[in-house]
Amino acid sequence: MSIKLVIADDDALIRESLKIILANDKEIEVVGIFENGKDVVKFLLDNTVDIALIDVRMPLVNGVIATLEISEKTNTKVIILTTFDEDEYIRDGIKNGAKGYLLKNTKPDKIIETIKMVNQGNCVIQDEILIKLSNNLGKEKIKESNIHESIFTERELEVMKAISEGLSNKEISKALYISEGTVKNYITSIFQKTGLSHRTQIAIYYIKGYDFSHS
Structure with missing residues (x-):
């Protein structure tokens, strides 16, 4: 069966371009395009759709608020389209249940790959976004009580932080002076x-857990 997908973006050129690109993939069926968050939420409440590709900045209802409503009231998985100047929106989107994050300049084949991965139950965030979020996270004060009450050891937290920064196992082993096996x-x-079952999920968990005080 094809992946039923909707696109929501207030830029008509982006909407139409994405529709053409994604419709060329035999596994994807674009069932609707929308210019604001209010209309896409209304459509998803009345129709069964697998994936919603949603812009952050939209009139009437923005992508972050739309994500929360979609996540709470439907089975549709949300992938948010973002730009590098929207850190707060990205973090709120994670909190509201988005399953994927893509920069608007992402290559078409990567967008298609992400759609298929999210449809299979994975969470996907581009390395550039993870690194940016992690860098900003490091500048924010983390409450000591959160760390002390954590179920993780200090070393596990270090590994989680490294994963959220996009480091590979080999890079983590060098940074922490431990073997790759460890x-x-x-x-x-x-x-x-x-x-959890995927590295990206660990990164999201780490960012959510400490940026949102485990909310």
Whole structure:
């Protein structure tokens, strides 16, 4: 079965371009395009759709608020389109249940790949976005109580932070002066404690957990 998808963006050129690009993939069916968050939410409440590709900045209802309503009231998975100057929107989008984040200049094949991965149940955030969020996260004060009450060891937290910064296992082993095997063991422990199954999910969990005080 094809992946039923809607596109919401207030820029007509982007909407139409995405529709043409995505419709060329045999596994994707574009069932609607919208210019504001209010209309796309209304459509999704009345129709069964797999993926919603949503711009952050839209009239009437922005992408972040639309994401919350879609996540709470439908089974549609949201992928947010963003730009580098929208950190606050990105973090609020994570909090509101978005499953994917793409920069607007992402290549078509990457957009298609992300849509398919999210449809399969994965969370996907581009490395550039993760790194930017992590850098900004490091500038913000983290409450000591959050760390002390954590289910994770100090080393596990270091590994999670490194993953959120986009480091590979090899890079983490060098940064923390431990073997790659030990890194894998820590990641396995993190998976077991969180019920997660993918590195990107760990990054999202870390950013959510400490940026939003586990909300």
